[in-house]
Amino acid sequence: MTLAPQGEEQFGPTKDAPLEWRAPSEDLVGPSAPSGHLPNFVGEGEHAKSRAMDLRLDGITHRYDGLPVLDGIDLLVRDGETVAIIGPSGCGKSTLLGIIGGLLKPTAGRVVTSGTPRADSLNPFTYIFQDFALLPWRTVAANVELALEHHPLPGSERRRRVRAALELTGLDDFAAALPRQLSGGMRQRVGIARALVVRPAVLLLDEPLSALDAQTRELLMEDLLAIWARERSTRLYVTHNLDEAARLADRVVVLSRRPGRVREIVSIDVPVGERGGSAALPVIAAVRDRLWALIRDEARVAEREVQHG
Amino acid sequence: MADRAEPAVVRDHAVVAVPRVAGGSRPVPFRGGGFQPQPRRLVPVAVFVAVIGLWQLASSRGWLPALFMPSPWQIVGAFGDMIDNGTLDKHVGASLMRIGLGWLLGTIAGLAIGLAMGIFSVARAAGLPVVSALFPIPKIALLPLFILWFGIGEPSKVATIGFGVFFPTVIAAYTACDSVPRNLIRMGQSFGLPAIDIVWKILVPGAMPGILAGFRITASIALILVVAAEMIGAQYGIGAFILSAGNLMQTDQLLAGVTMLSLLGLTVSFVLGVVERAVLRWR
Numbered sequence: 001m002t003l004a005p006q007g008e009e010q011f012g013p014t015k016d017a018p019l020e021w022r023a024p025s026e027d028l029v030g031p032s033a034p035s036g037h038l039p040n041f042v043g044e045g046e047h048a049k050s051r052a053m054d055l056r057l058d059g060i061t062h063r064y065d066g067l068p069v070l071d072g073i074d075l076l077v078r079d080g081e082t083v084a085i086i087g088p089s090g091c092g093k094s095t096l097l098g099i100i101g102g103l104l105k106p107t108a109g110r111v112v113t114s115g116t117p118r119a120d121s122l123n124p125f126t127y128i129f130q131d132f133a134l135l136p137w138r139t140v141a142a143n144v145e146l147a148l149e150h151h152p153l154p155g156s157e158r159r160r161r162v163r164a165a166l167e168l169t170g171l172d173d174f175a176a177a178l179p180r181q182l183s184g185g186m187r188q189r190v191g192i193a194r195a196l197v198v199r200p201a202v203l204l205l206d207e208p209l210s211a212l213d214a215q216t217r218e219l220l221m222e223d224l225l226a227i228w229a230r231e232r233s234t235r236l237y238v239t240h241n242l243d244e245a246a247r248l249a250d251r252v253v254v255l256s257r258r259p260g261r262v263r264e265i266v267s268i269d270v271p272v273g274e275r276g277g278s279a280a281l282p283v284i285a286a287v288r289d290r291l292w293a294l295i296r297d298e299a300r301v302a303e304r305e306v307q308h309g
Numbered sequence: 310m311a312d313r314a315e316p317a318v319v320r321d322h323a324v325v326a327v328p329r330v331a332g333g334s335r336p337v338p339f340r341g342g343g344f345q346p347q348p349r350r351l352v353p354v355a356v357f358v359a360v361i362g363l364w365q366l367a368s369s370r371g372w373l374p375a376l377f378m379p380s381p382w383q384i385v386g387a388f389g390d391m392i393d394n395g396t397l398d399k400h401v402g403a404s405l406m407r408i409g410l411g412w413l414l415g416t417i418a419g420l421a422i423g424l425a426m427g428i429f430s431v432a433r434a435a436g437l438p439v440v441s442a443l444f445p446i447p448k449i450a451l452l453p454l455f456i457l458w459f460g461i462g463e464p465s466k467v468a469t470i471g472f473g474v475f476f477p478t479v480i481a482a483y484t485a486c487d488s489v490p491r492n493l494i495r496m497g498q499s500f501g502l503p504a505i506d507i508v509w510k511i512l513v514p515g516a517m518p519g520i521l522a523g524f525r526i527t528a529s530i531a532l533i534l535v536v537a538a539e540m541i542g543a544q545y546g547i548g549a550f551i552l553s554a555g556n557l558m559q560t561d562q563l564l565a566g567v568t569m570l571s572l573l574g575l576t577v578s579f580v581l582g583v584v585e586r587a588v589l590r591w592r
Binding site: 101103123125126127129131133135136137138146147149150178180194198 | 490492493495496497498499500501502503506510511514515517589590591592
């Protein structure tokens with residue numbers, strides 16, 4: 001593979017200063033303001049005035065039938081940040097996301113928020129699922145509308161929101177299609193539209209691109225970045241794909257193998273909007289190498305554990 | 310010459326000369342195909358015509374005694390007579406009424422209990438031992454009990470059919486609930502859907518394929534039970550008609566009654582197919 005030459009442009013601290021690997025303890029104090037990381041992330045239009053809502057995990061510990069899965073996870077996620085969570089198989093990444101969204105009760109610890117979510121948020125913590133979780137008997141529009149149906153919204157407002165979400169995700173021409181008529185990438189776009197329609201404060205993405213082929217994944221990464229630049233939210237992104245983490249996240253939380261503990265938090269001081277170009281390749285590659293170095297040995301052990309288990 | 314460079318084949322976008330080897334060139338034998346059902350529209354028609362034709366031939370030649378095995382043509386004649394003299398309406402009407410009522414009652418009760426068992430752990434824990442204990446009983450064995458309870462008339466027959474339909478419906482409904490992907494339910498919860506919405510918008514539609522598959526089973530059970538019940542004690546009904554024709558050695562009428570059962574089964578299957586296509590359009 002050929003990396004782009006170190007260009008004239010500087011991407012964060014790649015040349016003058018090494019990438020900074022912040023220790024978890026420092027991180028709890030809080031990273032620099034996300035706006036500094038994300039020049040693209042401006043919170044345009046009607047959503048710009050939302051108030052900050054930070055998210056804090058205090059000693060999240062979880063066991064399944066006595067088997068420790070997560071052990072004392074502390075993390076502070078600032079409003080508007082994208083935090084990726086990676087780790088070896090079975091390290092409890094998805095469990096952690098389930099706990100953050102209130103779908104699982106932790107054995108110990110708590111998830112707290114400070115500040116208030118934006119006023120128009122109907123579902124502050126909203127998931128995007130790996131397997132899309134679409135209702136196969138509902139059309140694309142009806143799948144998106146499902147998230148609104150139990151809210152006391154006038155029909156016109158509901159339809160307006162659905163239409164806007166479909167437009168934002170490029171699904172306007174597929175409103176009447178059934179999920180089985182769509183490709184994997186389009187199905188996940190429905191999942192994204194359904195999440196956006198409730199105007200989430202915190203988006204919880206559980207391996208959202210894992211079920212897709214490499215090309216579709218690339219396309220959706222671009223689309224996600226474009227959407228995030230328009231729709232303000234905080235994002236927690238669970239993935240096993242190091243490239244996705246390096247491309248999309250402001251910080252990457254690396255968990256150890258089971259029981260998952262925060263091993264290291266890697267901050268990427270290059271604006272996400274600038275990571276798609278070839279000039280950013282050395283930074284992305286350096287981040288990726290760093291992440292792989294952190295999980296490689298444990299991933300191998302975890303793989304054997306899974307096979308033997 | 311053995312090493313003459315021909316023929317040329319395209320490989321990896323380059324023309325590559327393949328050296329001719331001793332023994333000459335051979336095409337690679339085809340090894341695929343098969344093991345994949347293909348539509349063969351004429352075969353079923355041909356088989357049907359052949360079987361009926363052979364049967365008619367055997368009867369005409371006297372190979373089959375008419376008293377024990379009448380010819381297809383005689384059966385058609387008996388069928389025509391039954392239509393003409395109104396016997397068919399009377400018997401089929403009585404059977405259909407029993408099947409319809411028994412199936413409906415058994416299905417409504419079965420769906421209510423089955424869905425409850427699919428949704429509530431307590432209902433499942435309470436219902437499963439009862440269902441497991443009662444399901445294996447051949448329901449026709451309970452007809453004498455139902456006759457004692459409800460009398461020899463219609464209610465005992467309807468109860469037998471209803472009871473026979475109830476248990477498979479319960480099992481189909483709760484296993485269909487189990488087959489709904491849990492992730493869809495988690496999705497509903499993650500969007501804050503009320504429990505009633507999760508049941509009606511996710512669980513029940515998701516369970517419909519399993520429930521409708523159960524309908525096919527219960528429809529055939531209802532048909533078996535109605536014939537059995539009518540043979541035990543009924544003046545009218547297809548089962549009663551077949552039994553009476555057998556007692557009188559009217560084998561052409563007996564087989565006309567059996568043909569009617571076959572047609573009834575095919576009709577029910579067709580109607581269920583239409584319902585499935587309408588309800589499960591999304592599949």
